[in-house]
Amino acid sequence: MSITTLKSLNFHTMTNLAGRPPTGQKIKVKKKDTKYLQAIREMPCCVCQRFGESQNSPTTAHHPIHDRFSTEKRPDSTAIPLCEGHHQGLWDQTKIALHKETKLWRETYGPDYSYSPGFVQDTDI
Numbered sequence: 673m674s675i676t677t678l679k680s681l682n683f684h685t686m687t688n689l690a691g692r693p694p695t696g697q698k699i700k701v702k703k704k705d706t707k708y709l710q711a712i713r714e715m716p717c718c719v720c721q722r723f724g725e726s727q728n729s730p731t732t733a734h735h736p737i738h739d740r741f742s743t744e745k746r747p748d749s750t751a752i753p754l755c756e757g758h759h760q761g762l763w764d765q766t767k768i769a770l771h772k773e774t775k776l777w778r779e780t781y782g783p784d785y786s787y788s789p790g791f792v793q794d795t796d797i
Contacts, residue, residue, distance in 0.1 A: 713733055719758045719787070723781070727755045728757060732755070736751075736783075737770075737784060738774070738785055755767070
């Protein structure tokens with residue numbers, strides 16, 4: 673490419689195809705909403721409540737993963753309360769754990785993001 677061709681191109685108005693900031697600039701990091709996440713952890717498990725199951729383990733905050741087509745975690749504001757058994761299933765193995773059996777969990781309980789809007793609207797968060 674000649675110098676005149678390069679000069680005729682306006683590099684400042686070119687599209688950023690990579691979606692990254694210019695070299696040397698930091699990417700803005702999403703801040704954790706610790707108050708919201710703590711409030712979620714103090715709630716009962718939304719799946720145990722909806723399906724009439726007994727909650728045998730502490731509640732954890734789960735960021736929905738169903739139909740998430742990227743590697744980025746969803747915002748804290750979409751987190752839902754799940755007992756350890758429905759979330760990881762490391763200690764309470766009496767339930768279907770979302771991170772162990774994602775497909776079976778969805779078939780049984782529905783997509784995890786479906787619990788976020790309705791459940792959280794009924795709270796004072």
